[in-house]
Amino acid sequence: MSQRSISDEQLLAYLDEQLPVDQLANIERELRSSESLRLRAANISRHRDQGHHSVGEIWRRNQLSCPSRSQLGNFLLGTLDEDHADYIEFHLQTIGCRYCNANLDDLQKTGDNQPEVTERRRKFFQSSAGYLKPG
């Protein structure tokens, strides 16, 4: 992960410890090696402490709030429209929301084994694996 690819939202999520562990480690490394990134983080932190930019506020503003469990279920089933599915995929993989990923794991464990569910799952994990590759 290069410094340029770290967004304010990611820094904020980092400050609030809402990122997946591997992303936390990445950002920590970038922060150590980059003064300008540290300044950005300090700036964001100051704003946040003044109550301007809580993660929840930014996520709500950008409509990045957590999908419901039934939406996640429909996502697994592949029954959502494309925009909605894209949004949830972004939320799970780019934002890396721990709560929703845990929820999704849970749904997958308790879910049925219809072929289309298995197919959707396979695709999901393939793209997850791709996303997690360095670079």
Ligand SMILES: [Zn+2]
């Ligand atoms: Zn979430």
